[in-house]
Amino acid sequence: MPDASSDMPLPAPEIAPADRKLGVICVGLGAVATTFIAGVELIRRGMAEPIGSLTQMGTIRLGKRTDDRVPLIKDFVPLANLDDIVFGAWDPFEDDAYVSAANAGVLDTARHLEPIADALREIQPMKAAFDPAYVKKLDGPNVMPDTSKRALLDGIRADLRDFREKHGCDRMVVIWCGSTEIYIEIGPAHQDLDSFEAAIDADDASISPSMLYAYAALLEGIPFANGAPNLTVDVPALRQFASDHGVPICGKDFKTGQTLVKTVLAPMFKARMLGMAGWYSTNILGNRDGEVLDDPDSFKTKETSKLGVLDTILQPEMYPELYGDLHHVVRINYYPPRGDNKEGWDNIDFFGWLGYPMQLKVDFLCRDSILAAPLALDLALFLDLAQRAGMSGIQEWLSFYFKAPQTAPGLYPEHDLFIQQTKLKNTLRWMRGEDQITHLGVEYYADDYLPES
Numbered sequence: 001m002p003d004a005s006s007d008m009p010l011p012a013p014e015i016a017p018a019d020r021k022l023g024v025i026c027v028g029l030g031a032v033a034t035t036f037i038a039g040v041e042l043i044r045r046g047m048a049e050p051i052g053s054l055t056q057m058g059t060i061r062l063g064k065r066t067d068d069r070v071p072l073i074k075d076f077v078p079l080a081n082l083d084d085i086v087f088g089a090w091d092p093f094e095d096d097a098y099v100s101a102a103n104a105g106v107l108d109t110a111r112h113l114e115p116i117a118d119a120l121r122e123i124q125p126m127k128a129a130f131d132p133a134y135v136k137k138l139d140g141p142n143v144m145p146d147t148s149k150r151a152l153l154d155g156i157r158a159d160l161r162d163f164r165e166k167h168g169c170d171r172m173v174v175i176w177c178g179s180t181e182i183y184i185e186i187g188p189a190h191q192d193l194d195s196f197e198a199a200i201d202a203d204d205a206s207i208s209p210s211m212l213y214a215y216a217a218l219l220e221g222i223p224f225a226n227g228a229p230n231l232t233v234d235v236p237a238l239r240q241f242a243s244d245h246g247v248p249i250c251g252k253d254f255k256t257g258q259t260l261v262k263t264v265l266a267p268m269f270k271a272r273m274l275g276m277a278g279w280y281s282t283n284i285l286g287n288r289d290g291e292v293l294d295d296p297d298s299f300k301t302k303e304t305s306k307l308g309v310l311d312t313i314l315q316p317e318m319y320p321e322l323y324g325d326l327h328h329v330v331r332i333n334y335y336p337p338r339g340d341n342k343e344g345w346d347n348i349d350f351f352g353w354l355g356y357p358m359q360l361k362v363d364f365l366c367r368d369s370i371l372a373a374p375l376a377l378d379l380a381l382f383l384d385l386a387q388r389a390g391m392s393g394i395q396e397w398l399s400f401y402f403k404a405p406q407t408a409p410g411l412y413p414e415h416d417l418f419i420q421q422t423k424l425k426n427t428l429r430w431m432r433g434e435d436q437i438t439h440l441g442v443e444y445y446a447d448d449y450l451p452e453s
């Protein structure tokens with residue numbers, strides 16, 4: 001590992017071209033995955049705009065503010081073309097992408113599903129490596145017959161190879177868009193590859209299906225992103241394997257709704273040194289994800305991911321008078337009438353000068369999968385870019401997309417959305433040999449700083 005304290009910048013990497021086909025395989029063909037796939041299909045047919053996608057709509061400033069160099073990100077770094085993406089998925093339910101999207105009820109059937117029904121119906125889910133012990137509210141028929149963990153791992157690897165062959169893919173990316181699994185803590189089985197392999201052979205309960213998908217992808221040299229809060233690829237054995245074998249990974253848990261807002265507001269309170277007594281976050285949602293999260297074991301996985309952000313941003317150990325007695329509560333309530341249209345309420349009890357109390361209340365009427373779909377697209381394209389640039393292991397620059405960003409051991413995650421954005425854009429600048437943007441600004445006022453002659 002290079003010396004992070006060194007002042008020597010790492011040289012910009014060589015980036016292989018993005019020509020030929022990119023296979024994007026979603027684990028789970030539910031609301032997020034079908035909204036993502038249908039959206040890309042509509043966009044490439046010119047029937048919709050890629051709203052919410054940084055790779056498609058975002059720009060990047062290069063050089064000084066006065067240089068007027070602000071290309072689109074997709075023109076600045078070589079990303080795969082949307083026309084070159086081939087989609088695949090696994091799911092324990094047999095519904096193809098058209099039926100699943102219609103069931104999810106996110107997109108308007110007449111406007112957004114019928115016109116692309118041919119493409120959606122072609123996406124038939126492969127048999128899932130599924131075990132209802134890890135997602136207690138679900139059980140489906142489209143599952144691999146041999147449920148030993150070794151057989152599941154081998155089955156996933158075989159699917160990936162078959163997919164690559166059948167669709168002539170030059171490169172692939174796997175994204176976990178599956179349900180949130182039950183809470184698992186990092187334990188002895190996850191510490192290194194030998195113990196991980198032995199645990200697979202022993203059918204050890206601490207190896208979840210999502211870990212098998214992640215490991216299978218890594219063994220096939222395929223980058224892996226985790227859109228849910230499960231540990232999945234965030235265990236020492238797999239982190240090390242990814243970094244040793246040149247495979248980029250990132251996770252966990254798409255940052256789409258309430259936590260997106262929280263990681264914008266919390267830095268504001270902190271920047272102004274305003275204190276906080278409590279932050280109560282509650283949600284109602286009625287999609288299948290909400291149903292899965294109604295199980296306390298899956299909810300605990302999600303709760304842990306959602307609770308982590310405030311401590312890191314507010315640093316109560318450094319500011320005990322401001323944040324030392326903060327009550328942070330997160331609730332999710334399954335409420336079927338709302339479907340995918342989640343409502344997230346936040347009540348923030350904060351205090352200012354001389355301790356006078358104030359409140360801020362946010363009522364966010366969002367659409368979960370509409371917010372998540374462009375993140376899945378960006379992650380697929382950026383992970384593929386990272387691999388072509390020879391980057392391996394944890395891709396911290398993709399923290400921007402996650403509630404609980406993966407970081408190297410010993411590093412705390414960066415949660416502030418705008419620091420994450422700067423990190424992402426500076427990484428792109430570095431990849432192309434451009435100067436970092438520091439926002440220092442004194443260079444524009446050079447005359448003011450020169451000594452008077």
Ligand SMILES: NC(=O)c1ccc[n+]([C@@H]2O[C@H](COP(=O)([O-])OP(=O)(O)OC[C@H]3O[C@@H](n4cnc5c(N)ncnc54)[C@H](O)[C@@H]3O)[C@@H](O)[C@H]2O)c1
Binds near residue numbers: 128138292369372
């Ligand atoms: N939508 C958002 O804004 C958002 C934000 C952050 C995280 N997430 C997470 O993304 C995931 C997907 O969300 P969703 O709304 O699409 O949920 P969903 O329930 O609609 O879809 C999940 C799909 O995964 C399938 N699945 C479960 N276990 C599987 C396995 N072992 N192999 C293959 N498929 C499996 C389920 O059958 C289901 O079809 C959830 O974990 C959710 O918590 C979503």
